[in-house]
Amino acid sequence: MMRPSLNDLTAFVAVATHRSFRRAADELGTAPSTLSHAMRGLEERLGVRLLNRTTRSVSPTEAGLEMLSRLQVALTSLDEALDAVSAFRGQVAGRVRINAPRVAAAVLVREVLPRMAERFPDVTVDLVVEGRLVDIVSGGFDAGVRLIEAIPKDMIAVPLARPIGFVCVASPAYLERAGEPTTPDDLQHHRCIGHRTPSGKLYQWEFERAGQELTIDTSGPVVLDDEGLMADAAAHGLGIAYVASWAAEAAIAEGRLRTVLSAWMHEPGRAAIYYPGHRAVPPALRAFLDVVRDVRQVNSG
Structure with a gap:
């Protein structure tokens, strides 16, 4: 059996996680039809069906779920290894995906992102603005923003500088x-x-x-x-x-x-950036959190 490429495995994880060729294609920057063709080729090489497809939905089979759970661990370890090596370049680069409500996003755009762009020009901040609460882990985000009292207990929180009133x-x-x-x-x-x-x-x-x-x-x-x-x-x-x-x-x-x-009027509420405590912090996210802390220190000083 020919070993699948890393690109095909990464594509499978995206499709199986999002349960959508369109959303996975948006994440990977390719076309849904290209992903669909790649998944059929992957299934043919492995000799097993990984995805159930209908005209309206896509979902992992039992074999697909087993493969997804193992690949997620493997790809996370790979990302952590690459992040560790990137530190030796002396310059932080990459993308950090943040989910935030509009009110908090405006604070980030005004106070954090200009300093972030100045200090870490090779880091792209992908800021997704939503009014609903989302699971940042299953949604593929590095971090999110919520009022401190609404942040799950298993997350690590870094307060923003300015209360939201x-x-x-x-x-x-x-x-x-x-x-x-x-x-x-x-x-x-x-x-x-x-x-x-x-x-x-x-x-x-x-x-x-x-x-x-x-x-x-x-x-x-x-x-x-x-x-x-x-x-x-x-x-x-x-x-x-x-x-x-x-x-x-x-x-x-x-x-x-x-x-x-x-x-x-209600007293202003304290909001914070939060991220999973059980994962290694990628360099791009670490840089973003450092800037958030710096802005808070400047404003409090």
């Missing part, structure tokens, strides 16, 4: 015309800029004061799914927006937006 904002002209709300209940008499979440649902605005928590349904002239655009819409007088503080801070400093209901 929210503000209610409106333009001075809108507030002069419509008046300023003093309690969240007043919002039912105001035009509010809607926020559509990644799931497609409208976000309910959340407030808290002296242990009292409120969730408010709002309505208004526009619904958006980008916090920067929501802050911009508020600055142009379309109504009140509930956004992450980073999205509005420049307009607030310039006087184009004013905060309202500040006494009712």
Whole structure:
């Protein structure tokens, strides 16, 4: 039997893990048809069916699952060996895949990635923005970002420099015309800029004061799914927006937006980069974590 190539084995792991030729092809930078042809050739060389295929899905057979579990261990060991050798080049290179919600991703883009690009120009940060919680291991990510209290106990967490908070904002002209709300209940008499979440649902605005928590349904002239655009819409007088503080801070400093209901906003939450504790840390991820720690130290100093 001819020994399969490393490329074919790597391709099989991608297909069997994603259970999709399309998603595996996206990861490997090739065409789904090329992967399908390669998998048929692999099965012919091994003399055993590894994948069950239908017009809508692909899944490993019993033999495929056995092979997948063994190859994942072998390929991880191979990656670790190559990472160890790369340290002798004196320069960190490679790709680090990070899964993050949009609010945290914006903090990374503004505060971490510029420093990362300066210090480690040969490292590519592949930042995937999602609103849902994902399993970073099965999703093929090196690390993720969550609020600290939501991070699984078996993960290692590296806190971000800046807490993630929210503000209610409106333009001075809108507030002069419509008046300023003093309690969240007043919002039912105001035009509010809607926020559509990644799931497609409208976000309910959340407030808290002296242990009292409120969730408010709002309505208004526009619904958006980008916090920067929501802050911009508020600055142009379309109504009140509930956004992450980073999205509005420049307009607030310039006087184009004013905060309202500040006494009712939740305390900012602490978020962190997290990654599996049972794996060797690849050099590219280690470099990324070093930059996160440096940014936190600079901001705290």
